[in-house]
Amino acid sequence: MASFVIAVDGPAASGKGTIATRLGRELGLPVLDTGLLYRAVGVLTAQAGGNPDDEAAAGATATRLTADLLADPALRTRTAGELASRVAVHRKVRERLLGFQRTFAAQPGGAVLDGRDIGTVICPDAPAKLYVTATPEIRAERRWKQLEGQGEAVAYADVLADIRRRDARDGARDAAPMVAAPDATLLDTTEMTIEQAADAARRIVEAARARWERSH
Numbered sequence: 001m002a003s004f005v006i007a008v009d010g011p012a013a014s015g016k017g018t019i020a021t022r023l024g025r026e027l028g029l030p031v032l033d034t035g036l037l038y039r040a041v042g043v044l045t046a047q048a049g050g051n052p053d054d055e056a057a058a059g060a061t062a063t064r065l066t067a068d069l070l071a072d073p074a075l076r077t078r079t080a081g082e083l084a085s086r087v088a089v090h091r092k093v094r095e096r097l098l099g100f101q102r103t104f105a106a107q108p109g110g111a112v113l114d115g116r117d118i119g120t121v122i123c124p125d126a127p128a129k130l131y132v133t134a135t136p137e138i139r140a141e142r143r144w145k146q147l148e149g150q151g152e153a154v155a156y157a158d159v160l161a162d163i164r165r166r167d168a169r170d171g172a173r174d175a176a177p178m179v180a181a182p183d184a185t186l187l188d189t190t191e192m193t194i195e196q197a198a199d200a201a202r203r204i205v206e207a208a209r210a211r212w213e214r215s216h
Contacts, residue, residue, distance in 0.1 A: 134190055
């Protein structure tokens with residue numbers, strides 16, 4: 001049977017990562033946070049003394065990326081998030097990470113991938129597609145609390161500025177801009193708890209899976 005792929009897209013701090021993780025756990029499917037790939041490229045490029053805004057340097061790092069590098073706690077920082085957004089604009093980086101993501105998605109039984117272009121570029125034929133979003137203010141509050149919990153002191157206003165800057169950069173880039181796939185189900189989590197959001201996502205995926213199974 002073909003793989004049942006769940007594409008979970010959306011902007012930073014929308015809740016898509018937590019939703020993807022819960023879907024994977026409930027359905028017994030492997031989960032890939034594709035944002036970590038870009039965070040790793042950005043962090044490794046900077047650590048090597050390269051410029052993340054240099055497409056050649058970032059592209060070379062993407063070529064060397066391996067799965068074992070994604071567990072580094074340094075990839076969860078505010079700085080890593082900013083670096084990820086900077087390298088993600090490069091077409092060479094996106095092209096070189098394409099195979100990594102599609103290989104993950106093609107696992108027997110299926111997989112869950114969360115990112116910004118899963119339903120539009122990486123897995124356009126995914127049977128289940130969600131676009132998870134929330135207002136910039138709510139997303140900034142979530143990210144601010146997350147960073148504070150990690151011991152990273154930062155002002156809420158600065159996090160909100162980061163969120164708005166990343167939204168603008170991700171939505172305007174030439175290579176795979178962040179947009180909802182035409183056939184994705186919109187899930188606005190602005191006024192939802194994580195439990196409510198996860199439950200809504202599960203119901204959306206269950207309906208998509210029922211349709212997929214009827215066609216297979």
